[in-house]
Amino acid sequence: MFDRALNTCCRWLDWLAAAMLAVMVVLVFGNVVLRYAFNSGISLSEELSRWLFVWITFIGAAVALKERRHLGTDFLLTYLPRAGKKICLVLAYLLMLYACWMLFSGAWEQVKINWTTTSAVMEARVSYFYASGLFFAVFAAMILLRDLLHLFSRQLSDEELVMFRSSEDLHPVDVDAHRS
Numbered sequence: 001m002f003d004r005a006l007n008t009c010c011r012w013l014d015w016l017a018a019a020m021l022a023v024m025v026v027l028v029f030g031n032v033v034l035r036y037a038f039n040s041g042i043s044l045s046e047e048l049s050r051w052l053f054v055w056i057t058f059i060g061a062a063v064a065l066k067e068r069r070h071l072g073t074d075f076l077l078t079y080l081p082r083a084g085k086k087i088c089l090v091l092a093y094l095l096m097l098y099a100c101w102m103l104f105s106g107a108w109e110q111v112k113i114n115w116t117t118t119s120a121v122m123e124a125r126v127s128y129f130y131a132s133g134l135f136f137a138v139f140a141a142m143i144l145l146r147d148l149l150h151l152f153s154r155q156l157s158d159e160e161l162v163m164f165r166s167s168e169d170l171h172p173v174d175v176d177a178h179r180s
Contacts, residue, residue, distance in 0.1 A: 002146060010063050017059045024052045047121045048136040051129055058136040066143045086151070093148045107133030 031045040064070055077085055107130050114126035 005147070006066060010066050013059050013063050017063075018058050020052045020056050020059075024049045024056070043121045047119055051122075054129065055132045055135075058132040062139040062143070064134050065140050082116070089151060090148070093144050097141060097148075100137045100144065103133050104137035104141075107131070107137060121127050145165070 027045040027049050031041045034041045077088060110130035111127040113131060117126045118124060119126055
């Protein structure tokens with residue numbers, strides 16, 4: 001049930017990030033055209049694009065975490081026995097949960113500090129900008145906790161115990177095809 005809701009949420013987040021990127025491209029391109037063609041510009045464009053970029057980054061990082069698309073190295077893990085892989089995976093999850101907590105607490109402080117502060121051009125609360133860190137910390141912690149529960153509640157294959165793969169393992173290259 002939770003997995004299906006998470007998949008649906010990630011699909012919506014993909015669409016949201018794509019829409020934000022489209023708005024960002026239109027704003028930046030329009031501002032460039034206005035600057036070079038008419039020697040003017042839209043000041044809102046720069047600030048809003050910067051805010052959208054930060055939100056897109058955090059949304060993309062959260063979805064990539066859910067889909068295990070972040071790069072890592074599995075050099076050491078391939079040589080460990082199954083128990084060693086499990087221990088490393090639990091340690092990795094605990095460290096990532098701690099990083100989520102640090103991000104959450106820092107972003108929460110920034111949201112509180114900037115609750116009454118407005119941005120220079122958009123006059124929107126700056127706390128909305130820092131809420132992107134809150135979003136990522138909470139969403140990532142839910143994903144990590146779910147994965148950690150799966151680690152203890154069901155039998156994982158050896159491949160599932162290696163959380164990330166080296167970039168060379170993601171797309172095998174046909175060496176003979178590139179020699180000609």
